Amino acid sequence: MELGLIALAAGLAVGLSALATGYAQARIGAAAMGAVAEKPELTGRAILLVAIPETLVILGFAVSAMIILLLGGK
């Protein structure tokens, strides 16, 4: 039971932050593609802007890893 809760918590940490990243990337991506369509030289900046919210899911992954490592090992 406790192991299941730990797994659930780890999954939620990654899953919810991935949803947040996806939401942010969808908004930024749409705007960035509009900008690139008008100015192709902004492609690099567009990739950069779209990639920025990925930090959220990476932090979610870090929290998830900590949950597994600190609680799952007991």
Added chain:
Amino acid sequence: MMVRLTQLEVVGLRPRLDDALTALQELRLAEVVAIVDPGETPPDLADLIARADAMLELVDQSATGTVLSDTALQATLDHLEPQVAKLLAEEEELRAEVEALPRSIDALDALQPLVPELGRLDDRQLANLGLASMALVLDDPDLRVVPELTRQLAELLGRGHLMVTSAAMPGSPVGCLLVLRRGDLPDVHALLGTERIVEVGVPAAYAGKSLRATVEAMRDRLAALPGEGDRVQAELAATVNPVAGSLQATIAALRARAERAVAATQADLSSRTFVLRLWVPAKQTVRVEQALTARLGQSVAVERLDTGESVEDQPVLLRNRPGWQPFQQLVGLLSWPARGDLDPTGLTALVLPIFFGVMVGDVVYGALLLAAAWWLRSHWAKKSTIGEVGRVMMLGGAWTVLFGVLYGEALGSLGHSIGMPALWFYRGGPTALQPLLLFALAIGLVHVALGLLLGVWTAARGHHRRHLASKLGTLLVLAGLFGLAGVTAAGFPAQVLTPAVAALVVGVVVACVSQGALGLLLGPLDLLGALGNVLSYLRLAAVGLASTYLAEVANQLGARGPLLLGLLVATLFHALNLALAAFSPTIQALRLHYVEFYGQFYEGGGRLFAPLGGSVAPSPESEGVAALPTPAINAPEPVPAGSSV
């Protein structure tokens, strides 16, 4: 590496301006600085280039020939254009016919079995009976036109007509044969017009024939169309190819002339003299001087200007090893370095493939990537975009194999399960998470610290005290945190604790002070940002784990069920994983460079050095070629000098 540029001022006699520009164009080592606002390509020249360009698209691009004069080119184009336009229109008609005929054939052919006797009667035979026929192909996407037409015809003609339609299918045209009294024809035409029925009439060439003869004639025509297309293509080639070489050479000369014409508008002109200002690679100034003197003799004077680093709009000239070219393009994808920036191409070329290898880390995947890269480079020109992609893949594949050996992975867990030893640690194991995370963080710490060190160097070189203090403070904080983490978790000796705390405290103070009045607010934010940058490298572990576990899923699914099905499923999943592995880690590695690494020292916003003649062929300086280039421009024509200042 950035090449140092020097500004030269060239003063000469105005009638020799075009000679000077021609010499510079052939040398491809000098960019003309706009002393006055640059003008545009003269309209007549731009028009000739556009017309010749349009013709050039139709011809053999590899042909060679002599340069035509403007008058000869004009006459050639005047002679060719009407013939080419006629042939192109014919080609377009044939293309439309190829698209339309199958639809008409299908629709009318479906009617034949329904009215076999009527289908054999042509217009003359029907007229003898006092009848007329109309063969229609109706576009009826929502299946409403045919019932409506049936109802309206019944109202108009009563029982005095016969209408047969082929089976109506959504999206496909409906064939419709209408037989009616000859006298009713005008009323029916009027009805079709009033109801605005979308009518796809049978082409005029088939009018008057019986239904069967029409379908047969259409089939014959469809079979003959490819031959017609080939004939038009052959006529087009026979018309234009004889002058292809001349057009090719002339358009190159025209472009060179247009470039010189625009450059001439950037010169400062008096009634007798011109003044040109040039950006030239510092080591090539003598060659530029010699080339100008050789062309213009004593009627030109060249002087070096002492501009230093502070000139606005100074272009940047990058010169890197040939193998680094694709990585230089990746730097440019973000923004070209500005004057005073460091060129990060070399470090990117070194580190980006390593990151790729860290994430994918699989012997078989790496070998497949190497094979794909070898194939790309052997089938495409090495300097083409695809050839350069192949080079990047080759480096990434090599590091992938190396890290695959360290992780003991071949097709994910398959290597591990058949006894392949992991030289370091196996990522799919239950104890792998901790070392993998620490490894990713260590890479992040080193990479961000390297970026900060470069930032310190750049700030010191540019005398930006605040930037210098900010970068130094952040570096100290990271060093302090690393020491503290080492003492608490990694068994560093206790003596490290005091210097670590000291570095942390001093770093925080320096970082806050460097932000000025809002330091207490912005300083900690800046430090948190740097810490976030290091944590961001956890993606190296995350993406790597995702790849490992997807490969594990492929192997597990492959082991279930019959052997052949298992092999098929496993192959599909591994192919998917490999496709993801080729794409996602590249984006992630690129992001780590753009955001976390470049962010510490790179400003960007620069403009690439664009030498005169560079649009014809790349500058020898940017390619690292020492020999004088061969002149690329044939028989340039003089450019009329512009108005005086």
